[in-house]
Amino acid sequence: MAEIVIKNVAKSFGQFRALDSIDLTIADQEFVVLLGASGCGKTTLLRIIAGLETPTGGEVWIGGRRVDRLPPRERGISMVFQNYAVFPHLTVFENIAFGLRMKKLPQAEIDERVRRTAELLHIEQLLKRYSGQISGGQRQRVAVARALAMEPDVILMDEPLSNLDALLRLEMRAELKGVLAHSKTTTIYVTHDQVEAMSLADRIAVMDKGRIVQAASPVEVYRNPANRFVGSFIGNPPMNFIAATKAGDGKWLVAGLTMDGPSSAKDRLEFAIRPEDVDIKPGGLRATARVVEPLGAHTLVTCEVAGMPFRAVLDSDVRVAVGDELGLVPIPDRVRWFDPETTIAV
Amino acid sequence: MSDTVSVDAPRPVAEINAAGRFLFIAGIVLLCAWVLVPIYFLVVNTLSSPQEVAGFPKSAIPSFDFGSLQFFLHFKGVGWALWNSVLVAGLTMALSIGIGAPAGYALSRFEFPGKASFRMLVLMTRAFPLPLLALPLAVMFIRVGLDDSPIGLALVHTTLALPFAVLITFSIFSGIPLELEEAAWTLGCNRVQAFSKVVLPLVMPGIAASAIFAFTISWNEVFAAAVLTVENRTLTAFLLQNLSVSPLHLRFAGGAALVMPALIFIFAVRKYLFAMWGIANR
Amino acid sequence: MNNKALPYLLLLPATLFLLVFFVYPFVQIAVLAFSGPEGFTLKPFQTMATHWKFQTTLWNTILLAAIVVPIQLLLALSMASIVTKLKTGRNIILYIFTIPLGLSDLAAGIIWLAIFEQSGFLNSMLVGLGLTERPMLFLSYQNLWVIFVAVILAEIWRATAIVMVILVSGMGLIPKEYYEAAEVFGAGPWKRFLKVTLPMLRPSLQTALILRTIAAFEVFAVVVALGGTTLPVLMGETFSWQFTLTDRHVAAAYALVILAISIASTLVFLRVLRTPKGATV
Numbered sequence: 001m002a003e004i005v006i007k008n009v010a011k012s013f014g015q016f017r018a019l020d021s022i023d024l025t026i027a028d029q030e031f032v033v034l035l036g037a038s039g040c041g042k043t044t045l046l047r048i049i050a051g052l053e054t055p056t057g058g059e060v061w062i063g064g065r066r067v068d069r070l071p072p073r074e075r076g077i078s079m080v081f082q083n084y085a086v087f088p089h090l091t092v093f094e095n096i097a098f099g100l101r102m103k104k105l106p107q108a109e110i111d112e113r114v115r116r117t118a119e120l121l122h123i124e125q126l127l128k129r130y131s132g133q134i135s136g137g138q139r140q141r142v143a144v145a146r147a148l149a150m151e152p153d154v155i156l157m158d159e160p161l162s163n164l165d166a167l168l169r170l171e172m173r174a175e176l177k178g179v180l181a182h183s184k185t186t187t188i189y190v191t192h193d194q195v196e197a198m199s200l201a202d203r204i205a206v207m208d209k210g211r212i213v214q215a216a217s218p219v220e221v222y223r224n225p226a227n228r229f230v231g232s233f234i235g236n237p238p239m240n241f242i243a244a245t246k247a248g249d250g251k252w253l254v255a256g257l258t259m260d261g262p263s264s265a266k267d268r269l270e271f272a273i274r275p276e277d278v279d280i281k282p283g284g285l286r287a288t289a290r291v292v293e294p295l296g297a298h299t300l301v302t303c304e305v306a307g308m309p310f311r312a313v314l315d316s317d318v319r320v321a322v323g324d325e326l327g328l329v330p331i332p333d334r335v336r337w338f339d340p341e342t343t344i345a346v
Numbered sequence: 347m348s349d350t351v352s353v354d355a356p357r358p359v360a361e362i363n364a365a366g367r368f369l370f371i372a373g374i375v376l377l378c379a380w381v382l383v384p385i386y387f388l389v390v391n392t393l394s395s396p397q398e399v400a401g402f403p404k405s406a407i408p409s410f411d412f413g414s415l416q417f418f419l420h421f422k423g424v425g426w427a428l429w430n431s432v433l434v435a436g437l438t439m440a441l442s443i444g445i446g447a448p449a450g451y452a453l454s455r456f457e458f459p460g461k462a463s464f465r466m467l468v469l470m471t472r473a474f475p476l477p478l479l480a481l482p483l484a485v486m487f488i489r490v491g492l493d494d495s496p497i498g499l500a501l502v503h504t505t506l507a508l509p510f511a512v513l514i515t516f517s518i519f520s521g522i523p524l525e526l527e528e529a530a531w532t533l534g535c536n537r538v539q540a541f542s543k544v545v546l547p548l549v550m551p552g553i554a555a556s557a558i559f560a561f562t563i564s565w566n567e568v569f570a571a572a573v574l575t576v577e578n579r580t581l582t583a584f585l586l587q588n589l590s591v592s593p594l595h596l597r598f599a600g601g602a603a604l605v606m607p608a609l610i611f612i613f614a615v616r617k618y619l620f621a622m623w624g625i626a627n628r
Numbered sequence: 629m630n631n632k633a634l635p636y637l638l639l640l641p642a643t644l645f646l647l648v649f650f651v652y653p654f655v656q657i658a659v660l661a662f663s664g665p666e667g668f669t670l671k672p673f674q675t676m677a678t679h680w681k682f683q684t685t686l687w688n689t690i691l692l693a694a695i696v697v698p699i700q701l702l703l704a705l706s707m708a709s710i711v712t713k714l715k716t717g718r719n720i721i722l723y724i725f726t727i728p729l730g731l732s733d734l735a736a737g738i739i740w741l742a743i744f745e746q747s748g749f750l751n752s753m754l755v756g757l758g759l760t761e762r763p764m765l766f767l768s769y770q771n772l773w774v775i776f777v778a779v780i781l782a783e784i785w786r787a788t789a790i791v792m793v794i795l796v797s798g799m800g801l802i803p804k805e806y807y808e809a810a811e812v813f814g815a816g817p818w819k820r821f822l823k824v825t826l827p828m829l830r831p832s833l834q835t836a837l838i839l840r841t842i843a844a845f846e847v848f849a850v851v852v853a854l855g856g857t858t859l860p861v862l863m864g865e866t867f868s869w870q871f872t873l874t875d876r877h878v879a880a881a882y883a884l885v886i887l888a889i890s891i892a893s894t895l896v897f898l899r900v901l902r903t904p905k906g907a908t909v
Binding site for chain 2: 721887
């Protein structure tokens, strides 16, 4: 049983507030991704859960025990570091066996566990090599194997794929997903790459400036972003935002087009729609195509709508030339609205 | 079609390179000779008989006569001086690493108030003519009973070697990512275990080099040794004292005794000389 | 895993050691230099300054440093440039160049004695080449300037290596891209040296000059080996006042003079060679 509860955790480095009232509950065997840009606090939070940093306030519970004052070795966690931290003076075998030796397991069991984990990560032929003799991708597998061999309750991963090249990252992502599902551990994974987050997570916790802004399933975070930040961070190309003024109760003027929207006491809101959620149809937002990028699978058109840039992802069959006047109709149930002052979704 | 005015035909690239390369190699040869020839002369003198050393003109080839060396080794006080030098240098080595390495580790791993002040203190010691400290320390040692003792001189030499020890170990520890220790902590180690199982094996060569460097500094030091030792002279103090009154062949043999170990030491630590100043010379 | 006290504990032995064996004796020297049997007095300084040897001693020391340090700097720059350009044989050449680093200044003095001594190698070569008929007495008190030159040569020979090591390290930190960019913009090798290498070497130059100048003011064993007492320098006079003339106060005064010129030159170098904030690699 490895449920993780984070209660009101805060962390300051001198004057700098890295984390501010973090509350998060992670169920046993759940895969949660901490997603955010550099400096948002996601790695700090992970390190606090690991025990490599002590929180300035709040509590951390793992498996029903309060652990925030305990050192890492007493928390039942295992960790994969961003730069792998494979010990250079030990063979791959000894690296994977390191934690098992510390636990004083019998040699037979160590051998068995190391071999089993190495096979799982497809590195069984590298066991006698040293870290200087293997590639970066292989070292990453050693780091994962080393963490898994411990058979921990919780496995923590700090941007494990970010130092790999694009193709390798794609392959490893799929492999990792399979391996981690098989191992049945609670996983907390930190990344700035939203594609990784969407692909791997049961739930994504989007972080910004030391706070968790939204924690929900990937689809939920994509379709119903809790605030403007989440909307613009998730999705590539990012969401389009247009200032809207009230044109009546439930009616809003968006770049010259009158649309149905929420009832609100405010007279300004922000209209948001994803680039792939618009169609070229008569009526709709008047857009002038400025840059056309045929990307193969689809065509990315950067337009000008009411003097502001607006991106649209169109089917690759659609022919658009620079300077064309287009009518872009947003799909009604994909339209989102945000309060311009609080940035919260309406 | 166009009117080309040829002023200077450009010299072929190969020509320029050949001239430049000749200068380059000549420069290297000259500089190497500049360093090695004087040492060679010392070797010639050492391996000549006492008569040849005092004689004239000198030949460029040593006669491999061990008369000078024998005279040196049997001269009264030399054996004892050699032993003292070894003892003092050994103590200096142990002390400077024992005190300096923890400080180097602390500087590389932690941020804490007072860090800048400590670094300033260490740097100041390098800016100060340290052998002069031997003067008041001579008095202090007499009061404490440490005068004319190897440990007393070793303490002064440690003051000389400590800044280097701290800075070299700081540089070495900084080269070991903290991530490695953190990984060990997550795999069941406490701080001490992580240090001994992960950091120590990786820094051993560097620490050894620091130790040898400290040994060399002590071995070569002259002023403090001359000030602080009377009966228990080290080799440098012994030679200094006897310099004007001893025969030539004694001086040269003594010089060789100083130089030969140093040559070996520097060979052993050459990689780490540069670690000290921030780069690794592979 | 945070033990707030740990760094202080690790630092404690070194701090205590330096306080007892560095700060305390230093304070004592300062006190000694300003005291006599009746308490605070400037008498040690007066004795020192009015002594017939003082002017020459001070002048000799400063002159020696003023000649030796610049030559060493140029030589070290050349050696460092050569070494960084080498590919094959780099390790051997580097080892050879750094050999003098491990030598005692006394040993260096003795080595150059072998050359300059009346029956030494220089004379042997001169006579052998037919340039002189009889061996010349180089190192006598009549030829003070020869002793001077011999000391200069010995010091340059011995102590250039440390400057070279610092400069090689500094050069290693300069990314290749800067040279490549300069070359693309039309700078030849000499220009590149002037405009890329030297400016980026400023911090290393500063360190090297400070350390070497202070060490130059401390010159002692080399002078004794080559000239005995004929060439007075500050460190030598400190030694002789302490032991031969047994006036510890004057010795302390001399020590403070050495300290004073060391600090003065350090401040000069810190000022002249400072790099503007943000202008480093």
